[in-house]
Amino acid sequence: MNPTPPLTAGTLTAAALDAAAAVARLLPSTTPLTATPAEPGALPAPDEVAVVASFVGSASADLVIIAEEAVREALLAAADAGSPVALADALRPALEAACAELGAGVLDAATTATAGEAVASDAHLFALTHDGVTRAWFALRIRAEPVPAREAGIPTQRAGLHVLYDVEMTLTAELGRTRLPVRQVLELTPGAVLELDRTAGSPADVMVNGRLIARGEVVVVDEEYGIRITQIVAGSDGIA
Structure with a gap:
């Protein structure tokens, strides 16, 4: 099989856009959402609840979704039906969809934090909007931008994946x-x-x-x- 090419400076922005679009599609919101890069200076309220997860694979990244208000109706409907769902569990499919745009890898368990703590200053931040109104946010921060294998002196990407061989996947x-x-x-x-x-x-x-x-x-x-x-x-x- 052909290995997934590593992210480089030239593809990072496109990958972030694709990941944000995937989050917008998969959020259990009652209204359709569109992902657009956040305007300069635009930020979620620092006390909003953020769901945070880390991804290790073709690229190592931190992912943040702030969408408690956008998915509130879906969570209430599930609770009323006798099947309450935690916010992190409700957002898991959206996190997995975003990671699929980054290549093969492992997504760890999601946790919650405040938006002020979770959104790094160097993260790619996207507003998830409906009719021009921001309903949710998505932030993606690549922790270490991969270097192409031939530039780093690494024989192949597969050799670099040996460190993941003992990681269990579901x-x-x-x-x-x-x-x-x-x-x-x-x-x-x-x-x-x-x-x-x-x-x-x-x-x-x-x-x-x-x-x-x-x-x-x-x-x-x-x-x-x-x-x-x-x-x-x-x-x-x-x-x-």
């Missing part, structure tokens, strides 16, 4: 997906049948941090489900 198997409005999700009851987006007998997707790496067929191993890998996914959707 693999998930996905049979299919569907999309439902929040109203229908809240109306789900035992016995309800959800129609997925693939036919019976189709291979299941094997994912790492939301990134497709392989496909396989469902098998039973000692009375437990397993996946027999039938295809390794190459290219930008796979890992090196």
